[in-house]
Amino acid sequence: MLVIDGLTCRFGSKAAVSDVNLEIGQGAFIGVIGRSGAGKSTLLRMVNRLQDSSAGRILFEGSDVTALKGRELRLWRARAAMIFQQFNLVGRLDVLTNVLMGRLSTMAGWRAMSKSWSQEDKAVALSALEQFDIANLAAQRADSLSGGQQQRVAIARALVQEPRLILADEPIASLDPRNTKVVMDALLRINKHFGITVMCNLHSLELARTYCDRLVGMAGGKVVFDGAPSALTPAVARDLYGLEAGEVMDLEAPVAAGGHAPAALPATAAPPR
């Protein structure tokens, strides 16, 4: 159970996230939606502690994450794995080494520094890659891969961290529609198969409705919607995105309850480049 309690983040006088309260059960697939600048990224980054909060607390299974330091903080980061829009791999290292980065927090210091990975760590990393059908790319430089492949490497890296939580910050915003599906399916599989909670920032409402079992809508740093995808009416979406009636194209279609696969991605659901 992840509890976010009055979480606030200020940059100067501007509050990027203000007073967010959420309770997220283990194994949920949460979609965080809203316009650019609504505070979605900042919220996710605060959970991983890439960004320090100004006020409020984050509790994971009762322990306060916002107070962690040093080794405890690093172990928390490993448990709350992060996936980025730009993948954030080390381009000049090979794919396998990039995945092994997910094991750093639990590795003896000398092993990492001398790159003498244990057989066990290597086996874990390779099988994580194989889950996404890219074990054959293990020896290639990460920056020689396509975007979709790189994001799968990033997910493999997250997976070998043995996380309880995956924080995906616009994971498909740099990908084409086909890779979008591959990556979202991978996240869904991890979620269902291992019971890992997924918190995913998304631009596309269509995708959010398809994959998530709960949506959190943010605007101006505040949570303005929190509920099942079916409860996200066109009116709410218009508020969320500040659009005029009729502009929220993919919401004009009748909303079916429960996850349903879209036949094709409508134009508005295509990832912005």
Add this chain to the structure above:
Amino acid sequence: MSATVPTLPPAQAEALAASYDAATATRRLRGLAVAVVVAGLMLFAGWFAEVRPAAFANIANFSDYLAKTIPSISAQTPRADIVAWYWDLKTWSRLLGETLLMAYLGTLLGAIGGFALCFLASANLVRNPVLRFAVRRYLEFCRTVPDVVFALIFVFAFGLGPVPGVLALAIHTTGALGKLFAEVVENIDMKPVEGLTATGATWMQRVRFGVLPQVLSNFASYGLLRFEINVRGAGVLGFVGAGGIGQEFLTAIRNFYYTDVSAILLMIIATVITIDLVTERIRHRLLSLDQRP
């Protein structure tokens, strides 16, 4: 007149041209002002530091000196004359070799020092401004004091020979490379580093895997450039007794062994050019490695 661009009415075109001229006029005026200020400062500096063109009246002394260093090589016995010119080739070669080794060791030690400190001096890796400030000022101190000054001090401390020379070069190189390395580190792409932070990597691990792969070829390139500079620097360290060919060179100048001066100078120049060419080639190869996508 272009057929694809509609012609504006003259009044409108003139107004647009006038506003463009007005906008660029200030820019042009500013450029002129800067040029005037630079020229003025140059004249002032020359006057203040007493750099008088009158001194060039003695230019003949310079050319006379150079003329005296030209050895007489007759067409009948060129080989014997050249051997006579380079009468002490063995000693000079040994000293030149010593100079190269000094430069090599000094560069290597300095590069290790600069490498160890550069990460602590980088704003994108070290949040603590006090630590960064301290490291940066230390590096500044190392490179601001000329290596000859360090060499002189070390000669007093450790005696004559190449050891003070190597130490002096190492300290100066630490300062110079530490700053260049830190600048390379500050220009890296931080996304991989952020990716590592998010996995729970320690600071050292982030540097090892997030930063190092991005900077290594640049570091090697700067290291080679510094080696090239240090070969030149090591050449004059002998002036203060800190080893290398400099001592012999100074003796030749002081005692007016004119042909020795030219012999040694040519050896130094040939060596420096060779090293320039070799390191330049390696550096280009290293940098082209970087350009790979």
